[in-house]
Amino acid sequence: MNPFEMVIGIVLIVTIGSILRARYQAKHGIIEDEDYMGNKTQRLAYDADKDRMAQEISDLKERVKVLERIATDNSSANDINRQIEELRSR
Known part of the structure; x- marks a missing residue:
């Protein structure tokens, strides 16, 4: 496996992971907020x-x-x- 294929594989894995995470949060009504300092907090939509x-x-x-x-x-x-x-x- 050459380095280019490895980079493509890593990007693909990260992308799929972030899509699955966003889908899970949307399904369970979790909203993620980020303040001006970069701190992330999660809260329920309901x-x-x-x-x-x-x-x-x-x-x-x-x-x-x-x-x-x-x-x-x-x-x-x-x-x-x-x-x-x-x-x-x-």
Whole structure:
């Protein structure tokens, strides 16, 4: 085996290894980050905090809808007070 074939073989092995590693990480939802110092960290793409924050955002959107409706409706003062108290109790 001449040196040129050996270099081609090494490059081929490294390339296949990096492809398999990237495929494994993508399959299991692993994201690799690199900071400005070159330090690599890995994290999962799926996080329980994401679900919690998504739920909180949807709750807040629902409250904003109700508040917009209260502000634009021509309701009586008692009805507005009742709706505001309902929002506070949530």
